[in-house]
Amino acid sequence: MGKEEKTFIEFLRRTGQKVTRARCLVLEEVYRHHDHFDAEALYQRLEKRRAGVSRATVYRTLSLLDRSGLVRKMDLGEARSLYEHVLGHPHHDHLICVSCGRIFEFEHPGIEEIQNQICAQHGFEMHSHTQQIFGRCRDCRAGRSPAETS
Amino acid sequence: MGKEEKTFIEFLRRTGQKVTRARCLVLEEVYRHHDHFDAEALYQRLEKRRAGVSRATVYRTLSLLDRSGLVRKMDLGEARSLYEHVLGHPHHDHLICVSCGRIFEFEHPGIEEIQNQICAQHGFEMHSHTQQIFGRCRDCRAGRSPAETS
DNA sequence: TCGTATATTGCGACTCCCTGTCAATTTGAA
DNA sequence: TTCAAATTGACAGGGAGTCGCAATATACGA
Numbered sequence: 608m609g610k611e612e613k614t615f616i617e618f619l620r621r622t623g624q625k626v627t628r629a630r631c632l633v634l635e636e637v638y639r640h641h642d643h644f645d646a647e648a649l650y651q652r653l654e655k656r657r658a659g660v661s662r663a664t665v666y667r668t669l670s671l672l673d674r675s676g677l678v679r680k681m682d683l684g685e686a687r688s689l690y691e692h693v694l695g696h697p698h699h700d701h702l703i704c705v706s707c708g709r710i711f712e713f714e715h716p717g718i719e720e721i722q723n724q725i726c727a728q729h730g731f732e733m734h735s736h737t738q739q740i741f742g743r744c745r746d747c748r749a750g751r752s753p754a755e756t757s
Numbered sequence: 758m759g760k761e762e763k764t765f766i767e768f769l770r771r772t773g774q775k776v777t778r779a780r781c782l783v784l785e786e787v788y789r790h791h792d793h794f795d796a797e798a799l800y801q802r803l804e805k806r807r808a809g810v811s812r813a814t815v816y817r818t819l820s821l822l823d824r825s826g827l828v829r830k831m832d833l834g835e836a837r838s839l840y841e842h843v844l845g846h847p848h849h850d851h852l853i854c855v856s857c858g859r860i861f862e863f864e865h866p867g868i869e870e871i872q873n874q875i876c877a878q879h880g881f882e883m884h885s886h887t888q889q890i891f892g893r894c895r896d897c898r899a900g901r902s903p904a905e906t907s
Numbered sequence: 908t909c910g911t912a913t914a915t916t917g918c919g920a921c922t923c924c925c926t927g928t929c930a931a932t933t934t935g936a937a
Numbered sequence: 938t939t940c941a942a943a944t945t946g947a948c949a950g951g952g953a954g955t956c957g958c959a960a961t962a963t964a965c966g967a
Contacts, residue, residue: 625934625943646925661946666925684832686923686954702881713875717867722890725863730895731852738888740872745880775914775963796954811917816954836925837953 611638611677611694618675632658633668637678637692643710645687683710683739700737704744711744761788761827761844768825782808783818787828787842793860795837833860833889850887854894861894 615634619626636653637644650665669690672678681689683703689710700718702711718738726733765784769776786803787794800815819840822828831839833853839860850868852861868888876883 623943627934627944629945659946663926663947664945667944680834682832682834684830684838687925688834702875702879704881705884711879711881713879715871715875717871721865721867721871725852725865726890726892729852729861729863730898731854731861731890731892732898733890733892734855735892736888736890738886740876740881740883740886742876742881742883742885748880748882773914777915777962779916797952809917813918813955814916817915 609638611692614694615672615675615677618677619671624671629660629664630668630671632660633665634672634677637669637672637690638694641692643681643689643691645689647687649690681737700739702740702742702744704747705741706743706747709744759788761842764844765822765825765827768827769821774821779810779814780818780821782810783815784822784827787819787822787840788844791842793831793839793841795839797837799840831887850889852890852892852894854897855891856893856897859894 611634612631615630616626619630632653633649636649636656636658639652646662646666646669649669650660650662653660653665669678669680673680673690676693678690678692681691681701683689683701697714699712699714702713703709704711722733722736725731761784762781765780766776769780782803783799786799786806786808789802796812796816796819799819800810800812803810803815819828819830823830823840826843828840828842831841831851833839833851847864849862849864852863853859854861872883872886875881
């Protein structure tokens with residue numbers, strides 16, 4: 608049993624919720640890949656493996672995983688939310704290419720520091736934060752971006 | 758005629774679009790208030806004044822205003838997008854209280870600098886960026902928050 | 908000022924992404 | 938094993954935003 612399963616089970620126990628087959632299958636599928644995904648894509652992957660988990664349960668479990676801290680929900684201004692799993696990924700923020708849609712990650716310790724300053728100034732107790740930079744990636748600028756739709 | 762109208766008209770001309778009654782009314786209403794608002798609320802305000810502008814046109818015009826740089830669309834992870842007008846508001850980012858829902862603004866020159874560094878490192882050409890800090894505001898922490906829904 | 912090509916509008920139906928309802932099923936503590 | 942309570946799947950429902958289209962408004966050139 609991986610660390611993520613332990614954490615999830617512990618979270619469910621702690622919050623008086625049950626460890627079910629469906630929840631475990633969703634968690635497992637989330638951790639099978641290492642990229643950003645949306646709820647529908649995750650549901651499709653589960654369908655392909657005949658996991659027998661409904662769309663509603665996928666949404667419900669993602670919400671649970673977000674609250675447990677195992678998964679981070681991201682909102683990039685698109686209609687659908689994206690998710691990424693957290694274990695083994697230090698906190699980071701995102702560069703989003705408006706041309707090819709790819710998402711790049713970055714981290715910078717100075718940002719955290721500034722955020723702490725700002726919170727202190729405002730008497731704010733920080734729970735989470737996000738930072739997104741939209742623009743054009745190196746490949747798109749060089750005109751060698753992979754074919755895309757956006 | 759205010760600066761925002763001049764800018765808007767110039768934008769429309771430049772991009773081969775027409776200056777219409779509906780667009781002017783929407784812009785005017787956007788600049789009548791100085792807080793964050795969503796498309797539906799703006800539409801309701803226009804209704805109250807019998808502006809006779811349809812919801813579809815409100816959405817279409819907000820998109821235009823966003824593209825023209827007069828209005829900034831913000832996505833806070835809620836169902837509906839928020840907007841804020843830009844003229845007279847230097848660039849800033851947001852602290853969002855998860856308890857009372859209020860939005861506070863902050864700015865910090867160091868952030869811009871770090872973002873430029875990061876873009877340089879990744880060969881990224883920045884178009885825009887957003888930064889959001891979620892947490893509890895001073896009032897809510899002190900237990901004297903105004904009544905709210907969230 | 909007038910006529911005309913073209914952009915825009917309002918309407919309402921529609922899409923998309925979820926979320927709520929509820930009967931049937933599963934879980935897990937005793 | 939028993940059983941109350943939590944969860945699930947199926948599908949209807951909801952909210953925000955978008956689209957198609959006929960009617961209308963805009964603005965360019967004469």
